[in-house]
Amino acid sequence: MFAFTQEERRVVLFLVGVALVGTGINFSAKRYAAVKTVVCLNENLGKVNINKADRDTLMIVPGIGKKLAQRIIEYRNQNSNFTAIEDIKNIKGFRGYRFEKVKGMIYVE
Amino acid sequence: MIKRPLVWCTIAFSSGIIVAGLTRPDFFLLCLLTVLVLVLNLLASDRIVIRDISLLFLSFLIGALLYRNSLILPGCHISRFYSYKNNPVYMLKGFVNSQPEFKDNRTTFVFATEEIFFTRLKLKCCGNILVFIKAKLDFDYGDQLLLQGGLYRPFNRSASGQRSYGNYLASQGIYAVMQVRTKAHVVLLPRNRGWPMRRFALWLKKKIETIIYRRLSPVSASIVDAMVLGEKRHISPVIYKSMMRSGTVHILVVSGFNVGIVVFSLVSLLKLLRIQRRMRFLIALPLIIIYCLITGASNPVVRATIMAVIFMFAYLVKRQPDIYNSCCLAALFILAINPRQLFDVGFQLSFASVIAIVWIYPRLKRLLRAEKLKVKPLQFPVDGCLVSLSAWLGTMGFIAYYFKMVSPITVLANVFIVPLASLINLCGFGLVMLEFVSVYLASSFASATEFSVKLLIQLNNLLISLPKAYFYLP
Numbered sequence: 001m002f003a004f005t006q007e008e009r010r011v012v013l014f015l016v017g018v019a020l021v022g023t024g025i026n027f028s029a030k031r032y033a034a035v036k037t038v039v040c041l042n043e044n045l046g047k048v049n050i051n052k053a054d055r056d057t058l059m060i061v062p063g064i065g066k067k068l069a070q071r072i073i074e075y076r077n078q079n080s081n082f083t084a085i086e087d088i089k090n091i092k093g094f095r096g097y098r099f100e101k102v103k104g105m106i107y108v109e
Numbered sequence: 110m111i112k113r114p115l116v117w118c119t120i121a122f123s124s125g126i127i128v129a130g131l132t133r134p135d136f137f138l139l140c141l142l143t144v145l146v147l148v149l150n151l152l153a154s155d156r157i158v159i160r161d162i163s164l165l166f167l168s169f170l171i172g173a174l175l176y177r178n179s180l181i182l183p184g185c186h187i188s189r190f191y192s193y194k195n196n197p198v199y200m201l202k203g204f205v206n207s208q209p210e211f212k213d214n215r216t217t218f219v220f221a222t223e224e225i226f227f228t229r230l231k232l233k234c235c236g237n238i239l240v241f242i243k244a245k246l247d248f249d250y251g252d253q254l255l256l257q258g259g260l261y262r263p264f265n266r267s268a269s270g271q272r273s274y275g276n277y278l279a280s281q282g283i284y285a286v287m288q289v290r291t292k293a294h295v296v297l298l299p300r301n302r303g304w305p306m307r308r309f310a311l312w313l314k315k316k317i318e319t320i321i322y323r324r325l326s327p328v329s330a331s332i333v334d335a336m337v338l339g340e341k342r343h344i345s346p347v348i349y350k351s352m353m354r355s356g357t358v359h360i361l362v363v364s365g366f367n368v369g370i371v372v373f374s375l376v377s378l379l380k381l382l383r384i385q386r387r388m389r390f391l392i393a394l395p396l397i398i399i400y401c402l403i404t405g406a407s408n409p410v411v412r413a414t415i416m417a418v419i420f421m422f423a424y425l426v427k428r429q430p431d432i433y434n435s436c437c438l439a440a441l442f443i444l445a446i447n448p449r450q451l452f453d454v455g456f457q458l459s460f461a462s463v464i465a466i467v468w469i470y471p472r473l474k475r476l477l478r479a480e481k482l483k484v485k486p487l488q489f490p491v492d493g494c495l496v497s498l499s500a501w502l503g504t505m506g507f508i509a510y511y512f513k514m515v516s517p518i519t520v521l522a523n524v525f526i527v528p529l530a531s532l533i534n535l536c537g538f539g540l541v542m543l544e545f546v547s548v549y550l551a552s553s554f555a556s557a558t559e560f561s562v563k564l565l566i567q568l569n570n571l572l573i574s575l576p577k578a579y580f581y582l583p
Contacts, residue, residue, distance in 0.1 A: 008114045033183035036233040
């Protein structure tokens with residue numbers, strides 16, 4: 001027949017064995033390679049929670065001064081917490097352009 | 110006794126890939142079968158027939174198994190992320206995994222992905238994608254980038270019976286394409302990734318290209334660039350098509366022929382410097398591998414490099430190399446890394462031409478009694494004609510199938526053009542090397558190269574203008 005010598009047979013068998021084990025490892029690595037999360041960013045990072053922030057924290061937001069910060073706290077005390085950031089429009093001084101200015105820097109939780 | 114065990118193993122291995130490509134068997138079933146046959150082979154060590162047949166069957170199964178495994182993509186593969194809902198914009202982090210090309214006002218390169226960013230998430234991912242940026246950007250291999258753009262599945266339609274662009278890219282391990290609108294959506298990160306040896310090879314390629322384009326006219330430089338470095342992007346389409354018609358386009362891509370010239374030049378140069386034979390081969394070996402990397406390690410170059418390494422190594426250990434065995438080892442090496450290369454045109458043409466030259470040429474010579482030719486100066490052109498005819502017979506079927514063209518002028522064209530191409534190659538290498546030694550000598554090499562290239566183009570045009578030089582198939 002093809003008459004492989006003993007050495008040739010050993011070499012082919014060794015290579016087949018290596019290929020089989022290698023393919024198995026490669027297959028397992030691919031099959032069980034789950035999608036790993038590197039970072040889960042908080043989208044509210046760098047924003048101010050208007051339901052919990054104190055006056056000084058509120059005043060960090062550009063566009064909110066001492067008076068407006070005080071009005072937010074008073075509104076919170078009188079009408080429970082904000083349910084959406086649009087609720088801030090109910091406070092005097094936050095309609096129109098000022099709301100547009102601060103809406104990217106505040107959130108409610 | 111069998112003298113060429115690798116020939117049978119390679120045939121069985123390739124058959125396994127073809128059968129697995131046609132039938133797509135289950136991976137676990139293949140694994141089970143392979144283990145069973147392996148055990149059978151070990152148990153039947155005293156029964157020669159069973160032992161040998163099972164050994165070949167093992168090669169067949171390993172081919173099928175590797176092919177099947179190459180089709181499986183990991184869970185974090187980039188191709189699992191694209192979605193057509195709302196046409197989302199993706200942000201990817203990774204590195205440039207090829208030499209970037211600039212053509213038609215856009216930069217193209219293969220990008221190895223590492224991380225993908227969604228609105229709030231940053232996920233690990235893997236796999237290569239093809240990136241198109243509508244701007245000219247000066248990146249190098251290994252540069253780490255942050256890209257923002259749309260991610261798409263490659264175009265998958267094709268004319269009947271032809272391979273689609275998507276299938277072609279998939280065979281290269283690319284399953285997604287990214288379009289980046291402007292250079293504002295690209296951020297170059299300070300880290301450099303990639304393999305240092307490949308980085309060095311591509312840096313060297315850039316340097317050599319600069320020398321070639323500085324010394325030669327644009328047309329000659331583009332041809333020398335293709336012949337010496339395998340870079341075809343600057344060649345005029347008119348010249349490329351005329352070479353294709355005459356069947357001599359193989360000289361415009363780096364192939365075994367070029368590797369042969371590099372080996373010959375290097376060994377001759379080292380011999381001239383009176384370096385010992387053993388030392389000559391030891392110096393030439395790493396240089397050939399670097400040349401393989403410079404030219405982009407395409408299938409023909411890898412094949413020729415492996416064969417050259419085997420031949421040199423055989424000489425070092427004082428053994429007789431066998432061309433069939435070394436050719437099969439090169440094929441097994443390429444296919445074990447990527448079994449899908451078996452369906453690649455370059456792979457098929459490269460191995461078909463070598464096998465045809467090795468197998469058909471001596472038989473043709475005997476048949477036509479070329480050895481008995483008494484006029485010595487006629488021997489070289491007759492031999493050249495027979496080698497060319499053998500290569501043409503070996504590759505004709507593939508060329509007719511893939512390119513729908515038959516060019517009988519190939520046999521004659523190669524007899525004249527191959528020696529001329531060898532001369533251009535030698536002049537090109539000489540020009541690059543002498544640039545560092547003597548500017549005057551480099552200029553004379555440049556003039557010789559210029560003349561040879563012009564002669565090559567004129568000769569090629571003359572040959573294809575002959576009646577019935579080439580014809581297209583319906």
